[in-house]
Amino acid sequence: MAAIKRSWRMPGEKDLGLLRIENQAGLSVSRLSNGCVFAIEHRCENTTVMINQILGSPLDGGIGRIFLRASSDATPLCTEIIGPCANV
Numbered sequence: 001m002a003a004i005k006r007s008w009r010m011p012g013e014k015d016l017g018l019l020r021i022e023n024q025a026g027l028s029v030s031r032l033s034n035g036c037v038f039a040i041e042h043r044c045e046n047t048t049v050m051i052n053q054i055l056g057s058p059l060d061g062g063i064g065r066i067f068l069r070a071s072s073d074a075t076p077l078c079t080e081i082i083g084p085c086a087n088v
Contacts, residue, residue, distance in 0.1 A: 019033075027041075066083065
């Protein structure tokens with residue numbers, strides 16, 4: 001039986017469709033198309049330091065989510081305002 005050769009390639013920033021904002025000090029935040037933060041980084045000359053410990057995923061989102069909970073009666077409203085299920 002012949003061996004099957006497999007290869008894997010990690011997607012790059014262009015493959016993920018990231019939206020990046022960056023300030024003059026080199027701090028940047030990259031956002032995935034699903035609304036999750038992909039990476040928080042500091043870029044300086046030839047060095048990049050990742051500040052967040054876990055990269056966001058285009059499939060499952062990320063660990064950074066913010067929920068809004070509002071209540072005017074006995075039934076509270078709880079909705080995700082930042083994250084993969086955000087609809088605001």
